[in-house]
Amino acid sequence: MRIISGIHKGRRIQAPKNLPVRPTTDMSKEALFNILRHRTHIPGSRVLELFAGSGNMSYEFGSRGAASILAVDQHKACLDFIKKTASSLELPIDTNKADVFSFLEKHKGNYDLIFADPPYGLDEAQFHTIATMVQEQELLAPGGIFIMEHSKHTDLSSHSWLESSRRYGGTVFSFFENPDEEE
Numbered sequence: 630m631r632i633i634s635g636i637h638k639g640r641r642i643q644a645p646k647n648l649p650v651r652p653t654t655d656m657s658k659e660a661l662f663n664i665l666r667h668r669t670h671i672p673g674s675r676v677l678e679l680f681a682g683s684g685n686m687s688y689e690f691g692s693r694g695a696a697s698i699l700a701v702d703q704h705k706a707c708l709d710f711i712k713k714t715a716s717s718l719e720l721p722i723d724t725n726k727a728d729v730f731s732f733l734e735k736h737k738g739n740y741d742l743i744f745a746d747p748p749y750g751l752d753e754a755q756f757h758t759i760a761t762m763v764q765e766q767e768l769l770a771p772g773g774i775f776i777m778e779h780s781k782h783t784d785l786s787s788h789s790w791l792e793s794s795r796r797y798g799g800t801v802f803s804f805f806e807n808p809d810e811e812e
Contacts, residue, residue, distance in 0.1 A: 630685050633659050635692030637718055642688060648707055650682035653746060653778060657797045658689060661776065664795065664802075665742075669774055671695055674741035677768065679729045679759070684711035684722065686744050691720030695742075698722045701732050730755075733762040739770050746778040753783050760805055764790050769807040777803045 630652045632640045644650060653661075665671065672694030678687045681700035684707070690698055700711050700722055708724040715722035725732065729747070745759055756779055763775050777785070778800060785791055785803045794803045 630683065631655055632688055632692045633662060635689070635694065637688070637692040640692075640718070642683075642685075642714060644683040644685075644710060645706070648683060648710060649704055650707065651746075651749070652683050652685040654800070657778075657800045657802075658685070660795070660797050661802050662689065662693070664804075665774070665776075669742065671742070675739065675770070677701070677738065677740040677743045679732075679743065679745035680747050681711060681724070682707055682746065684714060686746070687711065687722050688714065688718065688720060690742065690744075691715070691718070691722055696721060699725060699738070699740075701725045701727055701729055703728050729759070730762070733759070733766060733768075736766065736768065738768055740768055741770050741773045743769060743773070743775040744778070745776070749780040749783070753785075756783050756785060757788055760785065760788050760790055760803075764805070764807075769805075771807055773807045775805040775807075777805070779803065 673696045676690045676695045676698040678700045681702040687698045687700045781799050790805045792804045792806045
């Protein structure tokens with residue numbers, strides 16, 4: 630995987646082969662950040678990455694100037710890799726070892742951007758549950774964006790909070806927005 634833009638643009642990061650991850654492809658990641666460039670301001674933002682895996686998206690947000698990033702995953706080896714990489718790149722990434730569903734039930738926080746990349750093998754209802762929990766726990770700041778990555782076989786179009794979806798090959802990014810209270 631490689632960092633697409635920002636202070637570490639072009640930097641390649643090699644995750645250990647034993648990590649249980651499926652990093653977002655560079656092509657899909659580049660497409661996503663092109664969309665975000667026109668929709669939000671990343672520098673200075675507060676970011677939450679759920680199902681962080683290798684930390685691929687956290688490094689990208691950090692390289693682009695996010696003020697703080699919290700990476701959540703249940704696998705200790707993944708979090709150890711994220712900590713080590715974040716330290717070497719001097720990125721503001723903290724980690725939390727937790728099952729994402731349990732984390733969402735209890736966590737209190739407020740984020741400008743939330744990115745979730747659940748295992749594609751979860752059933753569709755679990756993807757809906759993640760979006761609903763983020764909304765009900767009020768984790769997204771006014772005007773914030775929640776992005777969920779999933780396979781083309783997962784249909785989130787019936788979720789009341791869904792704003793739009795974009796497909797790139799077999800990958801789909803679904804965008805959920807918290808309306809800005811000032812509008």
